[in-house]
Every structure is written in C-alpha cells, then in structure tokens.
Amino acid sequence: MAEQAQKRSADRHVVYCLLCHKPQDTLSVHLSRVCMKNSTPKQREAELEKAKVSHREWVRHNRCWDYNQLCEILPDPRSRMAMLKELLRRGFFVKNQPQDIEEAEDAGVSAVNCVLITCLLHDNKINTLYYSTLKTISQLWFYSSIPAPGIEDCQRILRASKSDVLRICGDLEMNKEGPRTDKTLYRYFCEALLVFKHMQCPQAVEALTDEEWVNRTEQGERVVIGVQGERASSMRIALTKEEEAFLELYFVRIRPENLQPQTDCNNFFVSSDGKAVQSVSRDMNRLHELYKMAPYTSQCVRRAVEAAAKILPSQQKGALLHYLGLSAGVFQLQDVIDAALLLESLSSRSAYETSLETGGAAGGPRRDFMAFVNTFPVSLEGLPPSKKQRMEAGFPENRVFYDKWRASQYAQREKHLLSYYKLRKPSAAKVARLIAQEGWTVNCPRPEHIVQLWRPAPKKMVEADSFVIRCVSEQTWTGLAIKDFGPPEGLGVVATRPFFKEDIVCDYHGKVVTAAEGRAKVHSQFDEPGYVFFFKAGERELCIDSQTSPCECHPNMNTFGRRINHSRKMPNLKPIHCTMTINDQDQEVILFKATRDITVGTQLKYDYGVRRRSFQGEGLTLDWLDE
Ligand SMILES: C[S@@+](CC[C@H](N)C(=O)[O-])C[C@H]1O[C@@H](n2cnc3c(N)ncnc32)[C@H](O)[C@@H]1O
Known part of the structure; x- marks a missing residue:
C-alpha cells in the first residue's frame, strides 16, 4: 500500500493554480474545494486545462532566459547581477550568462582583475590570454572600477575589419567568387555598422526587414531607414551614403545566395542556412573573436553614448533616446538625420568616419571639434x-x-x-x-x-567642504529652531526653512569620548535624558558627549543636534559619520542628512537606534522609543 502511495505521489504533477498562484498536487480537487467551489464542473475543467497549458508553456519556453535579454532590460550591472542570481536561485536557466559570477563578485578577485585592468588601460587591447579569462569587456568593466569604454573604443572593431571588408567588396564587384567565410564576415560587418555606429540594439537589427530596406529614403547626404513603408519599423536610422553602399551590396549580392526557396524569410539579415539571423549579439562576439578583440557589447556602446550625451541639453538627449530606440515617438525624416549627426558628433574624434572616408581634399573642411573649440x-x-x-x-x-558648441x-x-x-x-x-x-x-x-x-555631494566632498567645516566648528547652522513640545518629548528642533532630501542639516555637536566613557556618563546621570551619541569609527567605539550645555567651546550657544528627538517609524534625518579636518586636527563628526523633503515647521527626528527591549526591562515604560 505504502509503495503504491509513494508511486502515486511521484506520478503526481504539480500544477500552479492560475487563480491563487499556488502550486497544487491535484489541481482539479483544489479548484472544486477552494478557488472554484461555486463553479460548474465544466468551468473547472476549462480552468484546469488552461492551467495545464500555461504550465507546459512555462516549462517549454519560459523557464529559460537569455543573459543578453537581461542586459537590455536591466542596463544597470548591479541590478542585473542581483536579478541573475535570483533567477538562478529560483531554478531558471540562463544562457549566455557571464562566467564566474560568484568569483568575480567576490572582492578577492580584484587582484586578478587589477592585472587585467592595468593591461587593458596601458595597452588598450586585450591579448588572447586575457581574453580567454573574460567573456566580454562589459564583464571586466562591471567587476572593476576602470572607466567605461567610450564610443570610439566600441567602434574599434569597425576599423579593424574595414580593410578586409573593402577587399571583399572589391571581390564582389568583380564577380570573384570568394569563400563563404568572407560573406559571413561581410554580413557581420554590416550588422556591426548598425550596432556600433548607429547604436541599434541587436534585436532591432535582427528585426530589420527587406521591406524597410527597399523603402529607405534618400535625403541629402543621408539615407534614412524606417520612416517610410507600411509597417511599424524596428529602427529609424540615417546612414551615410557609404554605409548604404555596404548594406546594399550585402542585400543584392550575399543575401539572395542565402535565401532558401522554401522558407519565407523577410528579414534583412539572413544566415547561411536561409533563416533570419537569430542572434546579432552572437555575431558581434564572433566578429570580435575573428580579430582577437575582446567583444564590446551593444550595451557597451549604448552606455558610452549615454555617458557622452550627459553634456547635451535634455531635448537633444531625448532625440538620441529616440534614435537608439529607447523611447517611442513620431519621427520625421529630418529628426532622424539630426539625431544621427548628433550621435556622430558625440564621438570626440570619429576615427571610424575618417578612416572609412577616402579623406577630404587638402584644404577641405576641417572636421575636428577640438579644432573648432x-x-x-x-x-x-x-x-x-x-x-x-x-x-x-x-x-x-x-x-x-555649432550644436555641440552650444551643448558644451x-x-x-x-x-x-x-x-x-x-x-x-x-x-x-x-x-x-x-x-x-x-x-x-x-x-x-x-x-x-x-x-x-542637483545631487548630494559624496561623503568625501562633504568632509572637505569648507562651508560644512565652518558650520561644524562654529555651530552656524541655519534654518533650525529649538521648540518646546511639552512632556514627554520636551524640547525638540523644527525646520524654519525647507530642507530637501539629502541636505546636510546640522551635526551632533559635543565632545568625542570613548564609548566606555559615554556609557559611564549615562549611568551617572540616571534620572536625566541622555545627551550622548554612540557610533563606530572603523574599529573604534566612540561617543559624542553633549551632556553639558552650553558646551565649553560655544558657551553662548544652545546647539541643535543634542535637542533632536527620536522617531523609529517616521524619521526625517539620518546620522552619517565623517572625519573632518578642523583647525588642522582630524575630528570624528556626526552629520544629520535629510532622508526626505522637510517643510517649514516640521520637527526633525532621527532613529536613536535603541528599542525598549534594548534596556532589558528597565526601559519598558519608554513607549516612545518604539514609535
Ligand atoms: C537627546 S534628548 C532630545 C532632546 C530632549 N527632548 C530635550 O528636551 O532636551 C533625548 C531625550 O528626549 C526625549 N525624547 C526624545 N524623543 C522622544 C520622543 N519621540 N518622545 C518622547 N520623548 C522623547 C527623551 O526624554 C530622551 O531621553
């Protein structure tokens, strides 16, 4: 009997109930008893079938993620790594994931990466040994603190492959039958133009259709794809005439050879098996491999654009986002061309352009923005x-x-x-x-x-800020007033001007002593409120003692920090520990930073970090500590 039961249970198929989202051993029973107990058997049957279909769909298709897709959805490496770990923890499969996630995330690996980084920085290229250690540049870049690659770095592959591509062009034009590998390389190059020159995401490149290509529009020196034609377009870009010529040669000479009569493929990029190119990212990796270069990804170049675009006014940034396909909107021909020009101008020295072009005639227009400024x-x-x-x-x-000058x-x-x-x-x-x-x-x-x-200054800058240093040493904080709130709170501090989130509001002024001295002080003043602030500075346990008021250094002042009351649930300040050089001496300082916008008249509060239970019975009457 037991054996039978075991067998039965092993055969049971756990299916999620789509109504309560819980796994069920026997969904039909669960539906009749819980989620659909008032429904008819027919309705339950339909629901059961739906759940089974959903289950099968999930197992067959949705359990597997592609890391490249995660990169598109989560450009921030830290969030992406967290998500990747979470997906793996939950039993998803993730293909194309970076290797050694755990190892690389571990601070201990930085020594290895340091060597790699140093080489990369000095040499600006990675040899095959290093390449074998790292899968992509973005991986290295993420795990280290080296500056992110610029647009030009990402476009290096175009320059590296250019002479081979020109040779293949020559062969094609002379109807010379070259090897298959040449044609594949040529296709990679055309894809790379769209990914690294026009910063299109791989999916958009994969989705480009023959119809979009034939409907391209010529305007002046540019050829625009994606603003004509019937269908919603996957990309809207403005190619140079030369780039158009590269792509057209692929379209008329290489693509038709790949198309299979039986298959109905209308994608622009077709692989040698006659099917639409499945992964432009993979093609880009292969292209880099061919030239022994560590692969820059499409995210690298898009991030590089984002970084370079920081100097632009928001309207131009918006135009770039459109161009990159990161935001929707109506696109006119001229908008696309303007955005393409803007994109080009972002690269401080568009080496790719200069090398692809035959070069302007001597005395022709100078193109360098440095010369311009x-x-x-x-x-x-x-x-x-x-x-x-x-x-x-x-x-x-x-x-x-002119636009770049204005942007600067x-x-x-x-x-x-x-x-x-x-x-x-x-x-x-x-x-x-x-x-x-x-x-x-x-x-x-x-x-x-x-x-x-506006962004809050990083701690290092705050520590060195002469204004903060003066406020700390002279206690000249403004926008604050001490107010009597009556028992039990007593005195407190209110804002007399608005503070914004992240503003430094004031410090906890007092004498820095050891934590042991602070504790002794608290015990000796048993009946009085404690004006002490305990904190750790590295390994040292310290305390700011502001029990005595006024203090020795400011005999005519009532300092604010010591009067700030406690709130566990609704604090609007957060203490941060800094080390400041005041009167040529390093001093441990506790600054209060606003954790939200604070309006005039609001009482300032921070979480003292102690609870009633911290007092092991003695503090049971201190209800306010937990409020
Ligand atoms: C650092 S002092 C704050 C200033 C104090 N209210 C005063 O009048 O000088 C800490 C003392 O304030 C009181 N206190 C602070 N926060 C409180 C709160 N949320 N409710 C009631 N009393 C509070 C407690 O007596 C506590 O020991």
Whole structure:
C-alpha cells in the first residue's frame, strides 16, 4: 500500500493554480474545494486545462532566459547581477550568462582583475590570454572600477575589419567568387555598422526587414531607414551614403545566395542556412573573436553614448533616446538625420568616419571639434559662431559643431549653477534669481532642470567642504529652531526653512569620548535624558558627549543636534559619520542628512537606534522609543 502511495505521489504533477498562484498536487480537487467551489464542473475543467497549458508553456519556453535579454532590460550591472542570481536561485536557466559570477563578485578577485585592468588601460587591447579569462569587456568593466569604454573604443572593431571588408567588396564587384567565410564576415560587418555606429540594439537589427530596406529614403547626404513603408519599423536610422553602399551590396549580392526557396524569410539579415539571423549579439562576439578583440557589447556602446550625451541639453538627449530606440515617438525624416549627426558628433574624434572616408581634399573642411573649440572657445558668456564665421574658418556649414558648441556651453552653465549649491538643494526660484543675475537669456538651463540635476555631494566632498567645516566648528547652522513640545518629548528642533532630501542639516555637536566613557556618563546621570551619541569609527567605539550645555567651546550657544528627538517609524534625518579636518586636527563628526523633503515647521527626528527591549526591562515604560 505504502509503495503504491509513494508511486502515486511521484506520478503526481504539480500544477500552479492560475487563480491563487499556488502550486497544487491535484489541481482539479483544489479548484472544486477552494478557488472554484461555486463553479460548474465544466468551468473547472476549462480552468484546469488552461492551467495545464500555461504550465507546459512555462516549462517549454519560459523557464529559460537569455543573459543578453537581461542586459537590455536591466542596463544597470548591479541590478542585473542581483536579478541573475535570483533567477538562478529560483531554478531558471540562463544562457549566455557571464562566467564566474560568484568569483568575480567576490572582492578577492580584484587582484586578478587589477592585472587585467592595468593591461587593458596601458595597452588598450586585450591579448588572447586575457581574453580567454573574460567573456566580454562589459564583464571586466562591471567587476572593476576602470572607466567605461567610450564610443570610439566600441567602434574599434569597425576599423579593424574595414580593410578586409573593402577587399571583399572589391571581390564582389568583380564577380570573384570568394569563400563563404568572407560573406559571413561581410554580413557581420554590416550588422556591426548598425550596432556600433548607429547604436541599434541587436534585436532591432535582427528585426530589420527587406521591406524597410527597399523603402529607405534618400535625403541629402543621408539615407534614412524606417520612416517610410507600411509597417511599424524596428529602427529609424540615417546612414551615410557609404554605409548604404555596404548594406546594399550585402542585400543584392550575399543575401539572395542565402535565401532558401522554401522558407519565407523577410528579414534583412539572413544566415547561411536561409533563416533570419537569430542572434546579432552572437555575431558581434564572433566578429570580435575573428580579430582577437575582446567583444564590446551593444550595451557597451549604448552606455558610452549615454555617458557622452550627459553634456547635451535634455531635448537633444531625448532625440538620441529616440534614435537608439529607447523611447517611442513620431519621427520625421529630418529628426532622424539630426539625431544621427548628433550621435556622430558625440564621438570626440570619429576615427571610424575618417578612416572609412577616402579623406577630404587638402584644404577641405576641417572636421575636428577640438579644432573648432580652439577657434571658437566655449565660454559661459559667449555666443556660438554664426554660419558665416564657421565657414570662413574652414568648418562645415552644417550645424553639428555649432550644436555641440552650444551643448558644451549649456553643460558649463549647468555646472556653474550647480556649483553654488554644494551642500543643499536649491529651490527653482533661487536658481531663477541666479540665472537672472548672470544675464543669460538663450542656451540657458531651466531652473527646474538644475533642481532636478542637483545631487548630494559624496561623503568625501562633504568632509572637505569648507562651508560644512565652518558650520561644524562654529555651530552656524541655519534654518533650525529649538521648540518646546511639552512632556514627554520636551524640547525638540523644527525646520524654519525647507530642507530637501539629502541636505546636510546640522551635526551632533559635543565632545568625542570613548564609548566606555559615554556609557559611564549615562549611568551617572540616571534620572536625566541622555545627551550622548554612540557610533563606530572603523574599529573604534566612540561617543559624542553633549551632556553639558552650553558646551565649553560655544558657551553662548544652545546647539541643535543634542535637542533632536527620536522617531523609529517616521524619521526625517539620518546620522552619517565623517572625519573632518578642523583647525588642522582630524575630528570624528556626526552629520544629520535629510532622508526626505522637510517643510517649514516640521520637527526633525532621527532613529536613536535603541528599542525598549534594548534596556532589558528597565526601559519598558519608554513607549516612545518604539514609535
Ligand atoms: C537627546 S534628548 C532630545 C532632546 C530632549 N527632548 C530635550 O528636551 O532636551 C533625548 C531625550 O528626549 C526625549 N525624547 C526624545 N524623543 C522622544 C520622543 N519621540 N518622545 C518622547 N520623548 C522623547 C527623551 O526624554 C530622551 O531621553
């Protein structure tokens, strides 16, 4: 009997109930007893069937993830790694995942990576030995703190493969039958143009259709794909004439050879088995492998664009996002061309362009933005050169450098405005006043934009900030007042001006003593509230003693930190430990940072970090500690 039962249970198939999302040994029984007890047998049967179909679908298709897909969804490496680990923990399969996740995440591996990184930085290329250790550059980049690759780095593969591709072009044009591998290499190169030059995601490249190609539109020096035709397009890009020629040669000479009569493939990129190219990412890896280069991924180049685009005004950033397919929107032909030009201008020295082009005639237009800014220096106050000035100085008449000049000035202005607000977030009105003082009327950041851009200074900067140092040493914090809230709270501190999240509000002023001395002080003042703040500075256990007020160093002052009351559930401040050099001496300081926006009149509170139970019985009456 027992054996039979065991067999039966082993045969049982666990299926998730789609209504309560719980696994069920016998779903039919569960439905009739729980989730569908008031339904008819027919309805339950239908539900059971649905659940089985869903279950099969999940097992067959949805249990398997592709790491490249995770990269697209979660560009932030840390979140992605966390997600990857979680998926693996939950029993999903993840193909193309980076190797040695655990090992590389472990700080201990940094020594190995340091060697690799040093080589990479010095040499700017990875030899095969290092390459075999690392799967992708983004992996190295993620696990280390080396600067992310720039656009040009990611485009190196185009330069490396160019001479072979030109040779293949020659062969094709002379109807010389080359080896199959040449044709595959040529296809890789065409895909790479879209991935690394036009920063399209691999999926969009895979989805490009023959119809989109034949409906491309020529406008001036550019050829635009994806704004004509019936179907919603996978990409909208503006190719140069030369790039179009590369792709057209592939389209008329290589693609037809790959197409199989029986298969109905309308994708632009077709592999040698007649099917649509399945993984452009894989093709890109192979292309890099062929040239013994560690593979940059499409995420690398897209991140590089994002980094380079930081200097651009938000409107231009938006145009780039459209171009990269990261945001939806209506696209006009000219928008696509403008975005393509902008993208090109982001690469400080578009080496790929210069090497692909036959080179301008001597004395022809100079294309280098560095030369442009040398001639027309970017300044906070100046105006960009007019078209006439640009042309007279030998630069192209188009607006690429002009736009880039304006973007640089805009970025300078942003930086300049933000430099006024190192410690505390400004209000939009305050920034507007500053802009008015500067007298800027065009190419000027919006006050709200500056407020949005404002970021709290990193701890290191706060520690070195002369304003904070002065406030700490002289206790000149503003925007605060001590108020009597009556029993049981007693005195507390309220805001008399708005504070924004991340603002430094004040410090916990007092004498730094050891934790043991602090504890002794608390015990000796049994009946009084404790004005002490315990903390750890590395291995040292310390305490700020502010029991005595006024303190010796500020005999005429009532300092704020010691009067701030406690809240466990709704604190609006967070203490942070810093080491500051005050009067040439290192001093341990506790600063309070706002954890949310604080309006005028709000009482400031932080979590003392002790609970009633911390007092082992003695503090049972201190209800407020747990509130
Ligand atoms: C560092 S002092 C804060 C300032 C104090 N309220 C005063 O009047 O000087 C800590 C003491 O304040 C009181 N306290 C702080 N937070 C409180 C709260 N949420 N409710 C009631 N009393 C509180 C307790 O008596 C505590 O021992």
